[in-house]
Amino acid sequence: MATSTTIWEKLGFRKASGVTEAGWGQTLLAGLVSLIYFLPVLLIIITSFKVQNEAMSVPPKFFPTSFFGLIPDVYVFSPTLENFTSVFSRAFVTGGAVESTGFDRFFFNSMFIAGSSVLLALVIGTLAAYGFSRYPLKGNDTYLFIILTTRMLPAIVVIIPIILMFRIAGLSGSYPGIILLYTAFNLPFTIWMMKSFFDELSLDVEDAARIDGSSELRVFFKICLPQVVAGLAATFVFGLILTWNEFLFALLLTGIDTRTVPVAMNQAVAGGGIGVLWGLLAAIETLFLIPVFLVTFFLQNHLLRGVTFGTVKR
Amino acid sequence: MTMTATQQQTPGFLNVAPDNWKLAIAVGLAVSILAASLFPASASFWVVGAMVAMVAASIVVNAFRKRYYGGLLVSPAIAVLFVMNIFPLLWSLGLSFFAYQSSQQSMRFIGLANYSRLLTDDLKAPELWGNLTNTAMFTVLTVSAQMIVGFLLAVMFAKQFPLRRYLLILVLTPMMLSVVAVGVFFSYYYDPTFGLISQSIKAWNGEQFILFSNKTGAVAGIVFADAWMWSPFVMLLVLAGLVSVPKYLYEAASIDRVGSWRRFWTITFPYIRGLLMLALLFRTIEAFKMADLIILLTKGGNDTMTISYHVIRIANEQNKTSEGAALSYLLLFVVIVLTNLYLYIANRRSREN
Secondary structure (H helix, E strand, O other): OOOOOOHHHHOOOOOOOOOEEOOHHHHHHHHHHHHHHHHHHHHHHHHOOOOHHHHOOOOOOOEOOOOOOOOOHHHEOOOOOHHHHHHHEEEOOOOOOEEEOOHHHHHHHHHHHHHHHHHHHHHHHHHHHHHHHHOOOOOHHHHHHHHHHOOOOOHHHHHHHHHHHHHHHOOOOOHHHHHHHHHHHHHHHHHHHHHHHHHHOOHHHHHHHHHOOOOHHHHHHHHHHHHOHHHHHHHHHHHHHHHHOOOHHHHHHOOOOOOOHHHHHHHHHHOOOOOOOHHHHHHHHHHHHHHHHHHHHHOHHHHHHHHHHHHOOO | OOHHHHHOOOOOOOOOOOOOHHHHHHHHHHHHHHHHHHOOHHHHHHHHHHHHHHHHHHHHHHHHHOOOHHHHHHHHHHHHHHHHHHHHHHHHHHHOOEEEOOOOOOEEEOOOHHHHHHHHOOOHHHHHHHHHHHHHHHHHHHHHHHHHHHHHHHHHHOEEOOOHHHHHHHHHHHHHOOHHHHHHHHHHHOOOOOOHHHHHHHHHHOOOOOHHHOHHHHHHHHHHHHHHHHHHHHHHHHHHHHOOOOHHHHHHHHHOOOOHHHHHHHHHHHHHHHHHHHHHHHHHHHHHOOOHHHHHHOOOOOOOOOHHHHHHHHHHHOOOHHHHHHHHHHHHHHHHHHHHHHHHHHHHHHHHO
16 A cells, blocks of 8 residues: 555544455455446336336346347347437327427426535535534534434424425525525534534644634634545535435425426326336436436545544544 | 614614614514514515524624624524524424314314324324334334445445445445435336346246235335445445554554454444444434335335324325324434434443443
8 A cells, every 4th residue: 555645644634544455356246246236226227228118028128239149039128219318308198299398407407406505505514513613602512413303303394384484485486495495404414524524623733823823714714624625525425415316395395497306207207197107217317317426426535535534533 | 774873872772883783683673573564474574584684694793793703603504494494393393282284274272182192092092103113113124234234335345456436336326316216116126027026036936926915025125125225325434434444453453363353343343333323323313204215115005104104194195284293293202312312322332432
């Protein structure tokens, strides 16, 4: 392992040194386990390239090609992109005109609502976590516990007052309403996570900066915040995954213009009256998976490091 | 608001300054009451909102001048949580003391009757008890499955090997799926005719296999789907703990010829205990609320009803809003007691070490 000193060690962090080297043997084992674990997702992706009767065929058709005749024809389906195009526009009645399904709008809504509410929760939650960590109030732990409590009740309990409140305020079916609601939905986790990050930091550096005459704002932005970037990334990913797939609030509080993909997906499943359109549903889910998959992939290193520094030493 | 400024210039209460929060509250209250009595609800809501914002702004300025940073930093989060969570929670707590159905306009105060009916009614009490035991069973089964699978996966990924980064993301993917898709596609895999499981069993012994034909099968199906989806979450937390163990501890242990079992309990476990506890806490809270997978897979059939699904049925499908609220407060009580017990044990344990 490389023994270069990283910025993290200079800042007094433990190096992630429990990692031992293993060769391709471990890759083989992990690859096998990962593939089995990934199999249900892989089947969804495969199904997205099938037409309806091939998706429900007995025996199941697994392979897009016969690999030059190696695989018997009963297991081979003919891949099609039809599902992906019909996500966005299709004829709702057989033989009818091709109409837009509005899914481009729903994808935009999902991205906009999830992205802005997670970022908003991150800003507000990080400030609050810093406050809870550095300037403890009277009954600090009680406040933190009450914040955690807000996540414990089934969502259906708070939803009725929220629906009434939104209706009075004219917020139902609008972006600000659902974004603010998701911000509140993400705050408890953000605060708990970021507080444990701030608790971890050594106070010496901050005190030294204060003695040198730095303002509180400068201490926060120039010293504390850069040290918890990994934590911000980890919290962002967790929040994004949870908000991206949230269903119940979205079902009851979004209008036709602000509908998110999970709600629209649920309607696409139920609609038609001829049972579930497996290929179409799989195509929606495959497309819907891509953005959050990419974000997780690119923030993956931060994710691991972030969780490590955030929670171990308490 | 500027009207009062010209009347008197006495310092103190009536002095118009950005940080005079007492005056702001007085003016805000007066204007809010006036607006609520004069304007319709939709307009007065925003007037009240503006007054609240004004009071908040004056308190913020006051806090900033007095260098009261703690309250200042926490206040935006508390405000959002109050409006979107705590206020609705209190509202539904209030509702639970009334006889109220969202389909009707009438509202009648009945005190604790909702609670006493749920706990003592000959029909409802056994049903509630049954749902509670189901919820407890699901929680224990899914959380322990997630902890075990997540832990084993983490051990596997705690070494550096080629392509690790790419294999790890494959294992993380289930967590990113929408629960609607997971529910619908597991019902596809479990389908008695074209589902993969039934097809492979039929190829094995030629019999038609229906997973959801009895309670054991239904519970196994639900637990499997939920554990599959959320084990990666546990894995991520445990993995973070495992890679943070300093290597020299293992080296020292191997020089002293410490057995692997003892090495795990004395070196590795202290590093992952905190994270295991965090994973356990968050997964238990979520498992207690489990409803969507059950709605999508069995619709509560074969005695797989959970308390959370029961609340949704009562409040949403049967429109018995206040009864649903009462039931979920009983649930909240159970969860708070359990969480406090858990935090107490966790704190005592960490103090011992």
